[in-house]
Amino acid sequence: MKEKIRVVIWGLGSMGSGIANMILGKKGFKIVGAIDMDPNKVGKKLYEILGVEENEDNCCIVTKEPSEVIKRDFAEVCVIATASFTRVVFPLIKMAAEAGMDIVTTAEEMSYPRAQEPKLSEEMDKIAKENKVSILGTGVNPGFIMDLMVIMLTGVCDRVDSLEVSRINDLACFGKAVMVEQGIGLNKEEFIKGVKEDTVAGHVGFLESFGMIEEAFALKFNNIRQEKEPILTNVPRSTDIVSVSAGDVAGCRQVGYADLGDKLFVTMEHPQQIKPELEQVETGDYIKINGVPELNFQIKPEIPGGIATIAICVNMIPLVMNSEPGLKTMLDLPIPRAIIGDVRDLVKDRD
């Protein structure tokens, strides 16, 4: 039997610990290191943090010192789930790559880092090749439903006139950080001020999705633009975390547009809110390809954001391990797929 695939998890927030749990539920993985800054987690065994039974795959001690686990011959793979932005995860990626680890990250901007960080992207590609590792950012959005899936659907089209993509989702299950990022609970004026001052971040990913679509078609879009609007509720809406009065902000409706020549080519719409069902809003993922043939795609209810991002990060690990070295995107690798059996059966022979 082949050796288990050794993984280091960098960041044990809701994504990182979800990823750790999923990895431990699969055959053929072992988590050999976990890094987090939270004093409540540091020094504990991983299985304690995750609240699962101890076994040989989950008993590493959580450290705040990366150098204790990010070192040569310690692991094959490092999963980085600490932040959304390329420039923030870059030093972590560099360190893991230089330790010879293949890397998967949840950082949204890393799903297509050339869109906003071309220089860092070039550097990551160079570091990856020098160290013979592959680096991939992925997630459900950006990384899958509003870009990769759209591109793939056009594969059965003779002509594509325009693309309309919409993801209507429910944020009720998320925590405080997401509520703040989306401006939920603010009044209209506070929301508008928050957008101006960048405290209401909204969805991070449209620029990355546009970039991936441009590369797929070898096109250059014009006039890429996006807007964030408050979703004002007509009825009170509340979760365990936040209570929103009628008239206030229950979510953030983000829209993005890109032109081809001077004609609108891509429309993206991503209203994210808590408890959409209270105003009879049905959640779902919708893609419309206007062209020949016209295609109307839906997944209803929407692909759930949290679990799906966790899953695609884990599922891509064997494909990243099999890849030739470099900075990769979902466009470069074979299509994602679930790990159903032993993950080692999906990994090509290692040298």
Next chain:
Amino acid sequence: MKEKIRVVIWGLGSMGSGIANMILGKKGFKIVGAIDMDPNKVGKKLYEILGVEENEDNCCIVTKEPSEVIKRDFAEVCVIATASFTRVVFPLIKMAAEAGMDIVTTAEEMSYPRAQEPKLSEEMDKIAKENKVSILGTGVNPGFIMDLMVIMLTGVCDRVDSLEVSRINDLACFGKAVMVEQGIGLNKEEFIKGVKEDTVAGHVGFLESFGMIEEAFALKFNNIRQEKEPILTNVPRSTDIVSVSAGDVAGCRQVGYADLGDKLFVTMEHPQQIKPELEQVETGDYIKINGVPELNFQIKPEIPGGIATIAICVNMIPLVMNSEPGLKTMLDLPIPRAIIGDVRDLVKDRD
């Protein structure tokens, strides 16, 4: 400006001439050869057969002698659209590969030839590598909607318990050959006899789709089985080609199953019929992933079979040209995508 990509089309039936038309509608292609056996086509110029205006990209003369156009340095790509079965297209593939051409074929079995022809597949892989070319079979089904798309959707799943795939389509636009293959117009007894004696072929592709799914997950299915049942109409249905009385066969409902261990894992259902709307049957493509998360996918109405198969064959040409040599499947190549701009922008530098 780079030279245009030179293509030979082998077979000018409805698929082959559709492919020729689509290719000629794109920037950067030139059709330099066309092969067909039909005496009404041989000797004519391609543009006459296609009923389009003459230009420098479409004026080759249709030949029945493959050796006139399947020769070294004559074309980069050969598209083969003559038959459904690997053993029938194998000699054509061999000839084109030995002439140094990359190959795309519509042959259904070629979408996953290892399923039914493992020996020929090995031989094709060897020939492809010796001649530094790539060989791909594709189409909308098999090749896309009941296999590749199903696999891709599982990429956002932590757990997959079972897969249910259904494609409900309308055959009314197809010709005589398809009506005969599907047993349309027969009575129930004739249909059952036709299935036994293999004159009612039904859908060619379930075994290929199962094979592709097995490879994607590195699993081996048990008890793969399929059935063909007549779709008996309660009302008269007719097209230009065929008239079906109430009580007779308006289509073929093909179902396929595959077990994982001793548990049903994949269910495929593909009822193909003329004029389903006369009995309030709504056409569509449906995929249900039972697992975590559960996903309910639909494209409604269904991806239209003819134009979509033509499109995916053409759209895969640049990806086949970019591929390393060998016998390839849709699993090996990057995701399909439309050719929107100049196809040469999608092709990596050739040596």
